[in-house]
Amino acid sequence: MNRTIVWFRRDLRIADHAPLYRAARRGAVIPVFVLDRALLHHPETAPARVAFMLECLHCLDQDLRERRGRLIIRFGDPVEVLPQLIRATQADGIYAYIDYERIYGRVRDARLNRVLAEQQMQIRWFESTAGTPELMVYPQYRDFWYQEMQTELTPTPTRIEVPPDIASEPIPTLTELGLIPDNKPLPPAGTNAARQLLAEFLDQNIDRYYWQLSYPGAEATTGISPHIKFGAISVRECVQTAQGWELSNPKAERSRKQLISRLRWGSGFAQRFRYLPQLELRSLYTVFDQEGWEINEGLYEAWQQGQTGFPIVDAAARCLQATGGWKQLNFRTRAIYANVSSG
Secondary structure, eight states: OOEEEEEESSOOOSTTOHHHHHHHHHSEEEEEEEEOHHHHTOTTOOHHHHHHHHHHHHHHHHHHHTTTOOOEEEESOHHHHHHHHHHHHTOOEEEEEOOOSOHHHHHHHHHHHHHHHHTTOOEEEEOOTTOOSSOOOHHHHHHHHHHHHTSOOOOOOSOOOOOTTOOOOOOOOTGGGTOOOOOOOOOOOSHHHHHHHHHHHHHHTHHHHHHHTTOTTOOOSOSOHHHHHTTSSOHHHHHHHHHHOOOSSTTHHHHHHHHHHHHHHHHHHHHHHHHOGGGGTSOSSGGGGSTTOOOOHHHHHHHHHTOSSOHHHHHHHHHHHHHOSTTTSOHHHHHHHHHHHHO
């Protein structure tokens, strides 16, 4: 029987997942997630973020088990781990989505391509929905995005056969990873939780979303940004769910369009990092890369602790510390808070 490794990264779901669907159609599947310590211990990686990711891995494992599969966990550098896994399992190759969020990941994937080619091993990269290698001006990308959102969702495999002879490490805890929990409240993880949050939003908050999106005190957001970040739900499923939802109030149509516009905006910025990876390390406006913009550690700490003296900024900091901000901080408040740290 054919064997295909499906390398999960920021796509922790089984629904609307082209690599998994294609792998399941051709034979046995080896679904793997590699815990890369270079990312787990990156200075910008917060413990709450890793904790949410671990919960998403548990949910992904459960979804796979409901279809006779399971998630295989490995530790280490994927450039070393994945070729070893191909040899150990006699897999035909790897299926994975392209990931261009960070420079580290792009370099890692380029290294993996080279190592696999040297060892005559195969990898097939899949474009995510609304992802494209073409350089487009934004109006052109906007049209492309809407076209992509109307294509059919990739079917969820009804059965995922994972060879029983392949061992897996257990999904670790934060402590086992050497991280200290910061006890921030986490959203419920996984695909089902994301769908429930979206349904609750469409039922209860869609009427006021357009008008209250920028109000700091209004809880009018979906709360699914973390789920989209880790791919527990696809953007295309979110769009099609919103489009198909029956609205009880005709005025909510404006809010529905605004929600879809926000989802498009997020995809557009991800695409921008694909065109301009240097934005991870340099400012969009070069004046901020010139001398004279050194970080004042005292002011930075005051910003973190909510002690700047600017009420809305300090309120945002306290909200972030107390709630994690995944539902309580809307995009306008986040923008104000982030702007103070960079301005």
